[in-house]
Amino acid sequence: MVETSKSLAQFRASTYTVIFEADTRAGRFFDLALIWLIVASVAVVLLDSLDAVHRAIGAELLMLEWFFTLVFTVEYIARVWCAPKPVAYMRSFYGIVDFLAVLPTYLAVFAPGLHALIDIRVLRLLRLFRLLKLTAYVAEYGSLARALYGSRRKVFVFLSFVAMVVLIMGTVMYVVEGPENGFTSIPISVYWAIMTMTTVGFGDIVPHSDLGRIVSSVMMLLGWGILAVPTGIVSAEFVSQRERPTTRTCRECMTEGHLLASKFCRDCGAELADTDRAE
Numbered sequence: 001m002v003e004t005s006k007s008l009a010q011f012r013a014s015t016y017t018v019i020f021e022a023d024t025r026a027g028r029f030f031d032l033a034l035i036w037l038i039v040a041s042v043a044v045v046l047l048d049s050l051d052a053v054h055r056a057i058g059a060e061l062l063m064l065e066w067f068f069t070l071v072f073t074v075e076y077i078a079r080v081w082c083a084p085k086p087v088a089y090m091r092s093f094y095g096i097v098d099f100l101a102v103l104p105t106y107l108a109v110f111a112p113g114l115h116a117l118i119d120i121r122v123l124r125l126l127r128l129f130r131l132l133k134l135t136a137y138v139a140e141y142g143s144l145a146r147a148l149y150g151s152r153r154k155v156f157v158f159l160s161f162v163a164m165v166v167l168i169m170g171t172v173m174y175v176v177e178g179p180e181n182g183f184t185s186i187p188i189s190v191y192w193a194i195m196t197m198t199t200v201g202f203g204d205i206v207p208h209s210d211l212g213r214i215v216s217s218v219m220m221l222l223g224w225g226i227l228a229v230p231t232g233i234v235s236a237e238f239v240s241q242r243e244r245p246t247t248r249t250c251r252e253c254m255t256e257g258h259l260l261a262s263k264f265c266r267d268c269g270a271e272l273a274d275t276d277r278a279e
Contacts, residue, residue: 016082019075020249034075041068042167049174049186069105076102084251162226166193169219173212181208197223 021027041064047053048061076098083089090099170190177183182205183192192205196219207213252270264271 012082015078016084016251019079019082037068037071041065041072044068046186051185065105069102072098073102085253088253162197165222165226166190166197169193169197169215173207173215176215177207177209177212181212182206193219196220197226199223199227 017024018026018030044061044064048058048065054061079089079095079098080086089095167186167190170193171186173192174183174186174189177189179185183189188205194200195202195205196216199220207216250265250268250270250272253265253268262272
């Protein structure tokens with residue numbers, strides 16, 4: 001009985017390392033596989049929003065969506081099971097995103113219109129930044145020429161964030177306005193979101209409902225703020241850390257990104273286990 005409990009505890013610790021840490025070979029493989037599944041699941045929803053594609057292979061796309069949902073459900077359950085503090089993980093940013101990634105498909109059984117909101121999974125692509133450690137690639141620059149080259153990774157992160165915003169807001173407008181108001185598919189709605197955020201405003205697609213106008217107003221205000229970000233990226237100076245952060249995660253508060261030499265969590269002060277160090 002004791003041996004069984006010990007073996008289960010070791011398996012749980014190994015599972016935790018694979019799922020929550022990306023500095024091991026198994027962890028990197030897990031994150032890469034997860035990222036490709038996320039991209040594929042979002043692509044399925046985008047294709048399904050096109051009438052021609054939906055009529056041709058709608059049943060096959062629905063089967064794929066349920067496959068992705070089941071995979072992400074098992075992954076979420078595994079994360080909750082192996083996390084030393086399950087409640088802390090469930091209340092963390094990634095825990096909430098992981099839960100929201102599987103919720104729309106089940107809700108769509110009772111309210112089919114919510115099916116398009118599955119695109120919230122695109123937020124989980126933030127794990128790509130953890131895997132590539134883009135947060136560690138902060139260049140120090142003093143002139144505009146060196147800033148443009150040195151901040152290329154920041155620009156990539158910024159453009160990725162903008163892409164996520166327009167995708168999610170476009171999906172919201174697709175649900176709010178619908179084909180009868182010109183928002184015939186998610187790609188068309190994303191096109192509207194890009195026009196609105198960049199304050200171009202061709203006027204070929206406009207919201208007709210009050211809720212749609214409210215969403216448009218939010219997008220316009222976001223556009224003003226977002227357009228100023230590249231200027232800050234290329235003009236501000238950043239000091240990079242001497243040692244790159246890893247994906248080591250505190251088992252008490254689930255905060256990640258601690259340095260390899262760190263012994264205590266920078267947020268809660270809990271001792272970091274030696275087994276969390278990169279292999």
